[in-house]
Amino acid sequence: SQTIHQWPATLVQPVGSPLSLECTVEGTSNPNLYWYRQAAGRGLQLLFYSVGIGQISSEVPQNLSASRPQDRQFILSSKKLLLSDSGFYLCAGGTYGYTFGSGTRLTVV
Amino acid sequence: GENVEQHPSTLSVQEGDSAVIKCTYSDSASNYFPWYKQELGKRPQLIIDIRSNVGEKKDQRIAVTLNKTAKHFSLHITETQPEDSAVYFCAASQSYNTDKLIFGTGTRLQVFP
Numbered sequence: 001s002q003t004i005h006q007w008p009a010t011l012v013q014p015v016g017s018p019l020s021l022e023c024t025v026e027g028t029s030n031p032n033l034y035w036y037r038q039a040a041g042r043g044l045q046l047l048f049y050s051v052g053i054g055q056i057s058s059e060v061p062q063n064l065s066a067s068r069p070q071d072r073q074f075i076l077s078s079k080k081l082l083l084s085d086s087g088f089y090l091c092a093g094g095t096y097g098y099t100f101g102s103g104t105r106l107t108v109v
Numbered sequence: 110g111e112n113v114e115q116h117p118s119t120l121s122v123q124e125g126d127s128a129v130i131k132c133t134y135s136d137s138a139s140n141y142f143p144w145y146k147q148e149l150g151k152r153p154q155l156i157i158d159i160r161s162n163v164g165e166k167k168d169q170r171i172a173v174t175l176n177k178t179a180k181h182f183s184l185h186i187t188e189t190q191p192e193d194s195a196v197y198f199c200a201a202s203q204s205y206n207t208d209k210l211i212f213g214t215g216t217r218l219q220v221f222p
Contacts, residue, residue, distance in 0.1 A: 032206075032207060032208075032209075034209060034210075036212075042214070042215070043115075043198065043212055043213060043214040043215045044153070044198060044212040044215075046209060046210075046211065046212075049209050059209075090152060090153070092210075094206070095206060096206055097143075097155070097158075097205055097206055098143070098155065098210055100152040100153050100154075101152065102151075102152050103151075103152050105150075
């Protein structure tokens with residue numbers, strides 16, 4: 001069965017520092033992959049999705065970017081973090097419906 | 110693009126009572142509607158889903174109904190238990206495995222013993 005691996009689980013970063021969150025997929029190939037952000041007590045906002053290597057679609061303008069260097073790897077990045085980037089980041093996707101990773105709780109201080 | 114609205118934002122019920130959460134969607138092309146349960150600090154977990162070729166689906170104490178004409182779908186939990194307390198999200202997409210899911214804003218369900 002497909003599994004989404006995501007790390008780190010928690011991260012505290014200063015304002016202006018870079019960010020790189022990695023998501024990898026196991027148990028399937030050619031998955032659609034998604035990055036969501038969940039602010040405290042809020043819903044799941046779709047940030048980026050990818051249907052294949054090098055293919056990225058952005059849902060909302062923001063301070064973040066995404067890349068898909070390999071079929072089973074999806075990376076969320078920022079060159080300079082803002083306070084408003086704090087939140088719970090979830091990678092999701094797969095070939096057979098949606099599977100979520102365990103999430104990264106990012107606090108920008 | 111798709112927009113999913115979810116009500117209520119919070120719901121408190123007594124153990125044993127029923128709970129109903131409602132969602133509406135805007136894109137008539139949507140035909141896959143899953144429901145997720147998220148416990149505090151955890152990832153969302155799929156609890157039930159429905160596709161547009163059926164109007165109702167049940168799994169033990171959980172059921173989902175879909176009205177494609179009105180573009181709304183609902184989650185029904187019967188005989189609620191304290192362990193049902195969590196945040197529930199509805200979602201919609203055009204395809205089970207090839208399209209992005211757009212989520213509702215969530216409902217915080219509290220079941221009091």
